[in-house]
Structures are given as C-alpha cells and as structure tokens.
Amino acid sequence: MSARGAVTKSAPRRRVSLMATCLADAFFDDVAQATVEILEHLGCEVSFPEDQTCCAQPAFNAGEWDSARRVARHTLGVFRGDDAVVVPSGSCARMVDHGALLLFENEPDQPAVEALAHRTWELCDFIVRGLGVTSWPGRVKARVAFHRSCHSRGTRYTESALTLLRSIDGVEVVPFGEGEQCCGFGGTFSVGFPHISRAMGSLKIDHVLAAKPDLLVSADASCLMHIGGLADLLARNPQRVPNLPRGAPAGDPPPPDAIQLPLARKHIAVVLRDALKSSGAIA
C-alpha cells in the first residue's frame, strides 16, 4: 500500500540496551520501568538483556578487584554488540566508563571494556546530548531540590538533568546549601563507616529541607535510598538524635525543629515519566 498524504516522520529510532542497575532490579522497579517508558516515548527500541546483573561497582569499591573483574566481564558479555547502553544511574555509568578502565588497565580484554565505555550513557545525558532532546513536555507543579550525585563530577550529567527538569512546566529547581557535598552513601562506605555516613546524610537532609522543596530529585537511586531511608528514620524519631550530633550554628542549616519530615523524593526518570503522563504523551 502506498502512503497517502504527508508522512509523519517517527522520531529517530535508536536501538538501546537498558542497563537497569541492581538496585532497580531489587528495590526500585519504578525507576527501571519509567526508564523504559521514557525511552520508548522518545522512539527508542529498548531491549533488556535478561542475563544482566550488576556493573561490578560494589566489588570494585571494596578493593576486591578479582571479583569485580569477574562481574564486569559478565556485564561485558551481556551488553556485547553495538547498541547504546543506557543506565538510569550516574554511578553505574561511571563504573562502566571510568572505573572499569582502571580495573582492566592491565588486562587483555581492556579494548572491549573501552568499547562498552564509549557506548554507555547515563539516562539524562543520553536524552539531552545523545538524542538532542532539551525540553520535556507535561506539567509537574513542584519546588524541586536536585541532588547532584558525586558520580556526576567531571561529567555533564547534572547539566543534562537540570536542562530536562527546568524545561518541565511547573518545576522550580531550588538551590540548597553545600550542594556539592556527598550525601554519605558511598556503597559499602555507608555500612563500613556508619557514623560518618549518617552525619553526612543528616547534614544533606538539613540543607535540602531548609530549601523547603516539595520533592528531592536525583539521577541516582542509591543516593536517594540513603538520604530517604535516613530521613524516614529521623522522621520516626522526633528527637532526631543522630549518633553524631550535626550541630547547626547560626547561619548554617536550620535547627531540627524547623525541619519538616518526611522527605518526598523521586528518581528523575520517574519525574520525567510522570510529566509525560500528565501531558497525555503516554498512558
């Protein structure tokens, strides 16, 4: 059959392999689900290699590089081919495109690691710099505090995420104090150094809440799991006496009683998906 009239061009089709991340696989299915919906909305053909597990970062950061290489090699095999690999986590993206290079610098399969690094994208970065999409439809009425995760340092992930967030009708991105500071997750750091991790997290929560956002948003579920889990614990305990007193001198974060808990938070993929829903772009 011949086409009649003007042909509506579909968005450029791109074949994408989704790296869901182990955290989404185990805890935050909504993040992976939202990522699929977003990418498909953008015209991508999304595949999900069933054998995927983890990017190897836990073992890499623990210094157990033999184990880390085993897991990384597995991941390398799972994502062979030439699809763009998109991952809704700056942390896992940096493991693939930076950490793995360190891990394999003296290994024979280093070129394969490098090849995967070149086609692996953090989600927002893929949307903005990969697909060239810089504005996002829909409406989300919220004051948003955006937590810049540490793995975005030296990358343009944060810039990409903020480009998308700010373009959503109704979103107001509000700054907060010491935004460049780590939230204290750090993977096994959070259980290996629990007092310091908690003090860092408490400080982050104080700063975020001082900005009175409706929503804390991040492009890393791991940071949100830490900040949110700690905030929920603090909300249960009105005295909020952490193991390490945080101290709130004048001019610094406000005293605890000025702070409203619990802290609502969402992964940016979920925010983007919700915006699409509000616009009717997806069901």
Added chain:
Amino acid sequence: MSTNPGPNPPDAVDRFAAAQGQERREAVRLGSKAGHEKRTEILFRDYADPDGLRRLAGAIKQHALDHLDVYLPRAEAQLRAHGAQVHFAADAAEARDQVLAILRARGALSVVKAKSMVTEEIELGPFLAHHQIESIETDLGEFIVQIDDDHPSHIVKPIIHKNRREIANSLERHGLGPYDDTPEVITRRARAFLRNKYLGADAGITGANFVSAESGRLVLVTNEGNSRFCLAATGCHIALCGIEKIVPRDRDLGVLLNMLARSATGQQLSVYTEFLRGPRAPQQADGPEEMHVIFLDNGRTRVLGSEYREILRCIRCGACLNVCPVYRQASGHAYRGVYSGPVGAVLSPLLAGSEFATLSDLPKASSLCGACNEVCPVDIPIPDLLLRLRDRAQRTQQESDGAGGGDRTGGTTVPPGSMTAFAEVATRPWAWKGALATGGLVNHLPQSLRPKALRVWGQNHVQAPWRGGVFRKWLAQRRRS
C-alpha cells in the same frame, strides 16, 4: 609516626569520628568549610578557567617527577654553585642524623623552625629534644601544637581542631600570661615569646615549598614571616625538602604559587614568598653564613616507580582536606599520621613502606565522592589512587592471611572476601534471578537475624522494601501485550 597504634580495626576512622566531641567536630567542619569556600570564590573570581590551570599545574609537576633524574641533579648543581651544601637522605633516620651532624658541627644548642611537613614526617622535633637541642616551632599554629604536645590536624591549619578558648588556655598553661582569648592578645604574646627565641637561636630549620631546577631557588611561603625571622638572626639555615618538590623552571612558579595560595588559604599570594639559593652573600648584612639543603627520599622513589606516582604532585595546600566530607566529620587526627584527609589516606600508607598494613584502612575511609580531585590544584586523581590502594590492601591482606598472618577481620561489617560470594551470584544469571526472587525474605527477617551489613544499614535507615524481580515481570508483561 609514633602515634600509630599498629594494626587497627578497618573502621578506625569511623570510631574516631564517633568518639569526638561536638565542639571539636564543629571547629573542624566549619573551619574546613570556610577554607573551601574562600578557595572556590577566589579561584573562580580571578580565573576564567581554574580547571585548566589545575591541569596545567598538574602537568608541570608530573613532568618534573617523570624527569626527576634530570631535574634533581640540576637543582643540586645550582644550589652548590651558589654556595649551599646539598645532602641526600634515604630515610627519616638519615635525615635526622644529617641535621644533628650539621648542628653539632656548629655547636648549636637551639634552633627555630618554620612550618614544614617533612620535619613532622621525620619526627625531627622529638629527635632534637632527645639530643638536648631546643627546637621551637615558630608558625603560630605549630607553636600551639608544640606547647600542647599535640599533633597537627591539618596540613595548612595545624590547629583547625582548636577554638580560641583552648588556645588561650594553652598559652596560660605555658606561662605566657593570664587567660585572654582575644586573638590579638594571643598573637602578641606568642610573638613576644618567639622574638626572643629567634634572637637566641643557633640555626633555623625550614621546609621548602618548591625548588627550581633551573636556578636552584628554594621557595618558601608563609603568612607570618616566621621563616625569614628563622633565617635573619641565625648563622645556619637547614632546609628539609622532599625530592618531589622540584619544578623545572622559575617561571613554573608563576602557575604553582598562584594555585598554592588560592587553594590553601584563599589568598592571591601568601604574604611572604622567599626565594633562596645559597647562604648570605658578602654584600648582605644579615642571613645565615651556611645553607644546607637536605633532599629526603623516605619512600618517595618507591612511590615514583609505582602506579600511585601522581600523589607526589601534591603541593600540600590542604584543599582536599577542606572539601572532604569525611575529613570534616572525622578531623585530621583520625588519620593517625602527619598527612591527613584524602591526600593522607593515599600518602601515609604508601610512605609507611613495610608497615603498609597498619594504615591500609585509610583508603577505605572515603565515600569516593571525588570532591578531592575536583579541588586539587595539581589535579591528582585521588579517588582512583584510593581505589588502587584498596585493591592493594586486599591483596596484602590475602598474602598475610595465607602466610598465617592471622585474621583481624572478625566483626567487620564488610569483611574482605565478601565480594567473592557476590561475584558468584552476579556472574550466574539463574542465581541472580533466584536471589531476586528470594531476597524478599529480608523483608520478613527481624533485625537481629539479618546479616551484619543489613543490621548496620537498618540502624541508620528505614529499609526500602525488597521488590526483587518486579521490574522484570512488568517488562515481560508489557512485551507480551
């Protein structure tokens, strides 16, 4: 150093932080935060591309290190040509002995010292005291450390952990006048005390911030002018200098001095910058008649030949301490050595040599947030080095366990080897899917029955509910429909 208690629990830094008092923690946190903010403000105010300058400064230092075989002899020749005596010390003991020999030859009984991390590293003060030579720290912070019998807790601000009340108490205890915590009074009293010491001293000991191979010029920066007081009235100048302090040319100092002052103290230039290459010239009225430069190795050559060599670029500005969230909570003393914070976590275990294992917990005391690299004026990839050291610590541990070195991992939250099991599961898709399906059991386990890591997590967090495999089911359904 002597404060190192030997084998340590893997979470020693965390324990130290937890045991610290509120006042001290706040002094360190706010002091380092203020330092970081000043640094950032001035760098971005003065320069269009501070990151470009960081990379340039890093490239200069790395070039000097990569060609130290050329530049070190060149610096030595220049120094000698200008009348300085040059010594090389393989380790701390040799450096100390060289200092002692120089002082003995002159019959020196008292020395005044400018701030120098290398003299801390070789524990020169206690050594001289042991040999009945009085050595007085003349940097105000180091002076307070000395009279308190304390240790510096910051590379640039040695008493960042003290507030002015503590300092006033220290002066009073040391007989420098009744309690008064007015900063002006504190500095005036220290100054009056130190002026007499300068006048009576037989020798002045300094470090060196840089040494130019081109001219032999040794560069010293201070804000108190104490290094030049150390040299003005004494007959002999001894400069202790790590071999990594060499830069190729004088003009390289243009980049490095600008980056150092801004990164360290948020200044465009330190108040005093001295360029020295030899003893007093005949036409000069004052100054030492003898100048000795001791180039110290103390493990640096070994580091230079290793995959950690970038750490030798460090110009001791302390910016990585100021920005580090772990340092801010734990303070410098948590690092059990002269060098603290992120740079200390890399350098201390490396310089410890065969004692590596006693400090191998330090590289893990980091969330790997990368802020240290972001602020480093010589762009040292500190997080990468921390990761490499974690790998090395792991291998060292395995070797010592294999050699019957015993197991000091009992009770650790994340014991070495835990990732072997993780890798077993994460390399077998069927096992992974099984774990996703059964991990939900955790939702129903009481706290006390959970693995230790989960218990610790549960003490600080409301655990997110396990939803293993839910996404995969959703996707399968979506693909079917």
